[in-house]
Amino acid sequence: MALVENGRTLGVIGMGVMGQTILKGLLQSGALTPDHAWGTSRSAKTCEAVAAAIGVPVEPNIRERLGSAGVLVLCVKPAQVPAALSAVKAAGTLRPGTLLISIAAGVDLQQLANLLGTVNPWVRAMPNTPCVVGEGMTAICPGEHATSAHLAQARQVFECVGMVAETEERHFDAITALSGSGPAYQYLIMEAMADAGVRVGLPRDLALTLVAQTARGAARMVQTSGRHPAALRDDVTTPAGCTIGGLLMLEDGKIRSVLARAIEEATRIAAKLGPAGTPK
Ligand SMILES: NC(=O)c1ccc[n+]([C@@H]2O[C@H](COP(=O)([O-])OP(=O)(O)OC[C@H]3O[C@@H](n4cnc5c(N)ncnc54)[C@H](OP(=O)(O)O)[C@@H]3O)[C@@H](O)[C@H]2O)c1
Known part of the structure; x- marks a missing residue:
């Protein structure tokens, strides 16, 4: 099964260590082609540098690209989550079926849904830095509106950079500490x-x-x-x-x-x- 279908795209929000690693992993594994991938980051400088390094569009403004997104992976620091989701909301082009995946430590599914204020499906994930060498360990769990198909999409994303375990959200603080x-x-x-x-x-x-x-x-x-x-x-x-x-x-x-x-x-x-x- 393709990670995104019907011309949809996958966007990564936050082009730091983890955002770049996940995007690169998706491209290198062939799970995603460059024409179906994009990224965004807060600073224009980061956007330019990452676009040049990875070879996909990376721009601060997400309004146009957001409408095409089948999957969005949120890779900003926990404290930056409200601002990043405000920008998604303000763009006004997010489709209700777009799957959102958050890797932010300590931000739970209820908080994510409340901050975005939509019925979009969410999957929460906790990866680790060995994703950089394709040996990551990522735990995932589904939010209220996420189906097994959404969970399978999230699994596909993180299997590009290592192993994946499905679990319940109540274990996430322990997983954050352990892996x-x-x-x-x-x-x-x-x-x-x-x-x-x-x-x-x-x-x-x-x-x-x-x-x-x-x-x-x-x-x-x-x-x-x-x-x-x-x-x-x-x-x-x-x-x-x-x-x-x-x-x-x-x-x-x-x-x-x-x-x-x-x-x-x-x-x-x-x-x-x-x-x-x-x-x-
Ligand atoms: N690193 C780990 O070991 C690890 C492991 C598991 C989970 N995580 C989680 O992964 C997330 C990212 O961690 P990281 O280590 O990759 O952090 P990071 O290197 O600081 O990357 C975060 C990036 O987000 C960008 N950003 C900040 N505010 C933004 C906004 N409003 N909109 C778009 N982009 C924004 C920043 O880009 P600019 O340069 O443009 O400002 C920054 O490069 C965190 O929530 C963390 O809890 C990290």
Whole structure:
């Protein structure tokens, strides 16, 4: 099934890191052709630069293009959502059937629908930055007027840049903390392990190569083996060996509760990320 049909287009609002990544992913995967894609951003400078880099129209004024849109992907910061949706409303050309997808953290489906004030279908999504390398993890959930076909369209968008999981909106703050913020935690762990490699005598480049590929390999083991991480860990743990010694030190440092508390705190903050003055 084509992502947009009958001459409709897909527009991306907000040409920052995520907006550009999603648009590029859609084009590179062939899910969308350049003549069916467009973008918009607040500043003319950003629009010009992105249009030149990606090769699709990117303009601050959306009035004309909005009317052709079958799908709109909202990729502005949470605090910028009210202004971006005001501009959509003010353009006056949005079709009632156009699917809107928001990736803004902490802005829930009710707030999005209230801000736009139309009966358009909405899908809420939470991607992460590894979308840049086609290895993103995106959770999606449907709003009140979204059908299974709309959810399938949203899935198609994010499958261009990684994996997709369908879930319920009540999980979104936790997902924002776990996989939205998750890459930052993984980077910190990898940085610390690479530093540790340097501490025990390895050249930094080699240490980082070892750590990054080990993280990737371990992730693939968890994804493909169908086994619990604890069972995989047991496989590497020889009695009286070095791995069990290292694991003991991690447990002494309370690594489990530190990670759990970090996710708990990030979840709490995610719940408050919506734009000020927009009731939930
Ligand atoms: N980065 C992540 O890891 C991540 C992960 C998951 C979800 N998200 C969500 O993704 C969204 C975007 O994040 P990001 O990191 O891509 O942010 P970003 O790089 O700051 O991009 C946002 C862009 O929106 C544009 N913009 C601001 N107000 C606008 C308006 N009224 N109309 C049109 N464009 C406007 C800005 O463009 P100008 O240059 O034109 O001002 C800016 O480049 C956020 O809501 C965030 O919660 C991000």
